[in-house]
Amino acid sequence: MTTEAAGTANQETILVVENDVFARMVISDYLRHCGYKVIEAAGADEALTLMQHLEIKIDVVFSAVQMPGSMDGFRLARWIRDNRPNLDVILTGSVPKAADAAAQLCDESPLPRPYEPQLVADRIRRLRAARSSRGGV
Amino acid sequence: MTAVRIVFSAREAVSAVSAAPRKVLVAEDDVLVRMMIAEELRQRAYAVIEAASADEALLIVSSGEAVDLVLTDIKMPGSMDGLGLAKALRRRWPRVKIVIVSGEQARSLSGSVTADALFGKPYEIEHILACIDDLIGPVTH
Numbered sequence: 001m002t003t004e005a006a007g008t009a010n011q012e013t014i015l016v017v018e019n020d021v022f023a024r025m026v027i028s029d030y031l032r033h034c035g036y037k038v039i040e041a042a043g044a045d046e047a048l049t050l051m052q053h054l055e056i057k058i059d060v061v062f063s064a065v066q067m068p069g070s071m072d073g074f075r076l077a078r079w080i081r082d083n084r085p086n087l088d089v090i091l092t093g094s095v096p097k098a099a100d101a102a103a104q105l106c107d108e109s110p111l112p113r114p115y116e117p118q119l120v121a122d123r124i125r126r127l128r129a130a131r132s133s134r135g136g137v
Numbered sequence: 138m139t140a141v142r143i144v145f146s147a148r149e150a151v152s153a154v155s156a157a158p159r160k161v162l163v164a165e166d167d168v169l170v171r172m173m174i175a176e177e178l179r180q181r182a183y184a185v186i187e188a189a190s191a192d193e194a195l196l197i198v199s200s201g202e203a204v205d206l207v208l209t210d211i212k213m214p215g216s217m218d219g220l221g222l223a224k225a226l227r228r229r230w231p232r233v234k235i236v237i238v239s240g241e242q243a244r245s246l247s248g249s250v251t252a253d254a255l256f257g258k259p260y261e262i263e264h265i266l267a268c269i270d271d272l273i274g275p276v277t278h
Contacts, residue, residue: 024187040172040175040187
């Protein structure tokens, strides 16, 4: 199965959390092209609003680390770990301390920015495969 | 001569004529509303860009992104609201169609609005989608 077709068999939903509208547009388009359903949030506050609606199906959260507003990507990841532990989280950022902080919150180290969209799709596929092999949803 | 009318669904039309999908920019600060409208439009085969404010929307259009229609809410945070966005769009990109939705009643707004269509409260999403279909249709021909 190619990367582009990864999400088509059983459409999974990716929540993209990114305050830079251009970055959000590019990665969201790419992931849709890969077959994923994508929900876009312009910040952590919007992401929280979405995740508090449990009827909205989300499988993976892809979030920037640095964002304006009441919560950055680290705090958002911590909230997810405490409240929606069934969600996989991928952080992306260019902050040097990101690696250390994110390592405690995510299964893998953050993607450094700028990132290749294909690396994001590969990371998503890997996380979902790992969860599936563990018997998770 | 017998006239034959062939009707395609939006998705069939895209694949049948290899036409490019029309691009709709949705400017809406309520993420739940934005998600719902964007999803409805994508299901109708539109290409959709989501903006969380008028500033984001203007940034996208200013970057040269070829947008066919902007659907905007009026009340939004930032340096301008949806009405300001509509005026800026009409002045600089007069070919871009503009549809405005508002929590206010349309009658109280119509005198001061620059737009191709205005939907005030209460509105049905189906009416907005039908209006967008009429203004641009889901694909280029």
